[in-house]
Amino acid sequence: MDGMKKIKVAVLGATGMVGQRFISLLEGHPYFQMTDIAASHRSAGKRYGGAASWYLGDEMPEDVRDVVVKNIDPKLIDAEIVFSALPASVANDVEPAFAKAGFVVASNASSYRDEADVPLLIPEINPEHLDLIEVQKKNRGWDGAIITNPNCTSIVLTLSLKPLYDAFGIERLFVTSMQALSGAGYNGVPGMAIIDNVIPYIGGEEEKVESESHKILGKFKDGGITNAEFKISASCNRVFTSDGHLESVAIDLAEDADVEEVKEAFKNFKGTPQELGLPTAPDPPIILREETDRPQPRFDRMAGGGMAISVGRVRKDSIFDFKYSVLGHNTIRGAAGASILNAELFASKKL
Amino acid sequence: MDGMKKIKVAVLGATGMVGQRFISLLEGHPYFQMTDIAASHRSAGKRYGGAASWYLGDEMPEDVRDVVVKNIDPKLIDAEIVFSALPASVANDVEPAFAKAGFVVASNASSYRDEADVPLLIPEINPEHLDLIEVQKKNRGWDGAIITNPNCTSIVLTLSLKPLYDAFGIERLFVTSMQALSGAGYNGVPGMAIIDNVIPYIGGEEEKVESESHKILGKFKDGGITNAEFKISASCNRVFTSDGHLESVAIDLAEDADVEEVKEAFKNFKGTPQELGLPTAPDPPIILREETDRPQPRFDRMAGGGMAISVGRVRKDSIFDFKYSVLGHNTIRGAAGASILNAELFASKKL
């Protein structure tokens, strides 16, 4: 992109946890220039520094403090790509309105993930799904388009599945998650609910993980996605961590493999973002840990700037072929960073 | 036991977390009179109130404060039953010495759990295993005997398995645990290791859970235990809770069952301790929770005085037949309370 003009981008729903991650990750981005910030009526009209309580560990970037937050209205936004950190209930109506008005919507919302002509994109896994955009535009008569990223738990899981799927095939997998508080939004889990506690239930999460993974690993063919075929079962728990979803995975592969081959598959994995050198792409995307007790949320969530996943405890199992633990940052790799990487792939194809 | 003389008991290894639970649970016990407290050389000779930092939420019982702690030596102990909260490295030598000297050792240590002639007893599951004592005495020429209780995670798990095993048979099961800090002993997990973190590994735990369950659910026949046959895989994690192991279980049954039948099996389960009305027996032993998000450690660990387990989220699965979550108090039901219930069963048989 040297010497090229940056692409104008805006963030919709910029005051929440994921919105703030967008703001933070877009600061100084080599492709994108943030030109607008939009949020709900409560925040619109205020300066961003006053509208948002900054939740991240570092400081709010200086240059967004005085930006006046706009209403979420396509007519008010000056941008080519909009990043959506909107709740599904709002995204339902807003995202199509933006797409219709010619924007590319890179969305973290769950609203359109299941639509047949909407890419559920993870650039390391299914970059070719981006071709659905043309189908989508034609189907819907839109000048713009919606590109979605999966649920945070799904992203971390499927990134770890991709090298195994390619090398050996997957027959069945069983995943038990231990998910961080930030996944529920800043106000999602009261301190009193989680102190000295684990909550063995996250509404709708198991269903999302089970359904999304088939589409993510599916093939683009004849203008649509043919889902991958394997059995999957997910059990989701909320634990007392701030960021970083840890997942305990058991898997049956289609072909024989030994532990070393599985480890090699993890270790050697690269995808399109690494080949293209996309700015947000971690390299390597999967970090293989050989210690007995890793990955751990506090120590491994920021690997690769929060964009790499960490895999450890790869071992044979007595019921499944293999077991391992995988961890990824749920609001970076699992949300804002995912959408930005999607937009980078889109931008790189276009340029 | 009305009008009968209480049985003299002692606690070995009385200053640690499990030792303190023994002291606490034996206070005012209707069968047992605590006559001696023994601990390591560091504590021996001191008053218990000075030797032990009391870790439990309530106060140290008044009447043990001034008891002088003895060395762990059969010649010094005046009791019929000794409860062992010793670490395995100490129990290896000490427990046989006590058994040889005529004591019944009700042990929470892992040292002799795997021995063919040592009962791995859970009174609700395998009360008939107590008959191994006669075999053991004969084999070893002991006047006393060793009775063990399983590992904390195994106890919580197998208690939930028993009604299913009896009603439908078990083919395979997969368990992912989220275990409390107290399971590692008071000093076992540094605060710095677990703050904002999960540790996906507990040394030796997965192996114990996998091996113990077959013996626990085995049949006593021809003077020995015939192990139960099913496949089992365990993945163990340490989370930030003080007490209460939460386990996410998936299971294939030998016979068809629907969700309601499985729930009924949990709900209607009673064992020998409930029939005999043993003092420490919870009634019911299994509490079935119908809420979407229970059991939870902070809210459910003290069910039945810490002796009942709580089962929830019973549901069909796409890979296994059923999934559910189960929780139990790891230092009461999973340790000291387990040994005491074992001793109560022993005492009730003898009387």
Added chain:
Amino acid sequence: MDGMKKIKVAVLGATGMVGQRFISLLEGHPYFQMTDIAASHRSAGKRYGGAASWYLGDEMPEDVRDVVVKNIDPKLIDAEIVFSALPASVANDVEPAFAKAGFVVASNASSYRDEADVPLLIPEINPEHLDLIEVQKKNRGWDGAIITNPNCTSIVLTLSLKPLYDAFGIERLFVTSMQALSGAGYNGVPGMAIIDNVIPYIGGEEEKVESESHKILGKFKDGGITNAEFKISASCNRVFTSDGHLESVAIDLAEDADVEEVKEAFKNFKGTPQELGLPTAPDPPIILREETDRPQPRFDRMAGGGMAISVGRVRKDSIFDFKYSVLGHNTIRGAAGASILNAELFASKKL
């Protein structure tokens, strides 16, 4: 109260944290019979078991599960005393309506604590303030009356001050609190706000602690309270504990005292509730800890059933005369238990 009919009581605002403590503490109460439960429109008409998510460690008492929750309306409530766990915004209008209608309102709300004719009662400290009721009734033409208990932090603090005030007088005191999450209500502090964190601010708390203590330790004279005179400064912090406010206190006494005299004053303190043997009165009300590192929230909050405060680290200071740490359970001694003890004192005077 032997052989006497129990007094009918009701709980207003019964579904929140303090409301649940009322329900729990009133179960099997020797003086009081709970005849009605009232809560907001959202809960009214439902059975209590369905309206309230039970937050306490033990189970919801069986006999309240099926009680139908009523609207908060004096005409609907059959009781002599009503316990108010209402938020101040609701209590503002509701409590006078109940008092006017002839009910005695034992309130945990802050709405009327500062009114000159409303007792801010702690039975161990100022039982004679109850005589304000007659003044209040006359002033306001009410058949009933409002009796309030102080803010949770104030109660724990002033209970520790009382023996010093009586024995030596108080000139100035400085308190820094480390307060539990439950003080903000179940949903008051998000897990994400408090994980690996301390919040050095609690809205309005410092002002309450500073102003209430003068009235609490004041004298009833000529139909009103003459405030105690001493300087007080409070700094309030929110820490990651579930229950139990810990306060670090420094104090200048009016008269000379040595450490042993101060300790004796704490240790020997008894108040009217202890003399009358009121059912909820802890005995002793102040527990003096001599260990170097106590009191601690997890270990000491349930002392005296949650109604005793624990004082420790009593020592000379280089700026003030003495320093000490004090701890009490904020939703028992500091809220629901306080109101119930107030009602017990009222009932005992009346009978």
Added chain:
Amino acid sequence: MDGMKKIKVAVLGATGMVGQRFISLLEGHPYFQMTDIAASHRSAGKRYGGAASWYLGDEMPEDVRDVVVKNIDPKLIDAEIVFSALPASVANDVEPAFAKAGFVVASNASSYRDEADVPLLIPEINPEHLDLIEVQKKNRGWDGAIITNPNCTSIVLTLSLKPLYDAFGIERLFVTSMQALSGAGYNGVPGMAIIDNVIPYIGGEEEKVESESHKILGKFKDGGITNAEFKISASCNRVFTSDGHLESVAIDLAEDADVEEVKEAFKNFKGTPQELGLPTAPDPPIILREETDRPQPRFDRMAGGGMAISVGRVRKDSIFDFKYSVLGHNTIRGAAGASILNAELFASKKL
């Protein structure tokens, strides 16, 4: 230092929490080249990557992984400056041995802080204390010298005191700390001791804070330090945070000041490190927060790369003149970073 050769430095006690902070902060340092790593006999002879469990959030720097750890022996170490993260019991003997052998020891240990000829240095506060080195060398006949930094809690506190001391003088101050787990070392506080808890005692801490601050703010005169004169009282508590000591301070100034003047003093403060542009010097060293509820450990500890302190809630008080809260990173600003800044000042003077 452009074009100059870097100074060779070594780290003593390199495997613990503070040792690791040294390693991390020295990576790529513009003045210093780490030439040796030394640790206890247990680690000596191993590669650093195998000897140390890396506790920090980011990864162990690549280039130290394969460095072989040496014994702590002046004869084995090739360096001009050694950074000491040794426990006091070891530092007692080792640090003089190194100083005698010609090394400059920049020490975080408490062993020699109180010695009259040893600088207790905070470069923003007392850079002229460095002149004690010459006195020390002469007194002791050493070729090298020992330079110490204060206790972590003292550093954070006195940095906030310095601008007030210079502008208005200080008469008395009262500080209540809420300190992070890392201050006790990685294994210092068991998870079971601190879950749902606060510990109102830290052995020796209050005494250190009270005594060190007088020397730190003292004047170098006639070859020695004349201590500052003011009264100070400290109460220290351990809370559940990983890093970042929060301190609640109340202060009487010698001269009149209003809140705005105090705030200006904090905001405008600069010291010698800022003037010299030392590499580790934060600029500004004190960040004034105007929000009602800051500073908070999780959000503010990494301000200025962990080297700035954050001050907030500056307000008038009813007993003291002013109150405020101050926070700083205890293992960066309060330990390893402090020693490094001291060494930078030393190096800059020498060059």
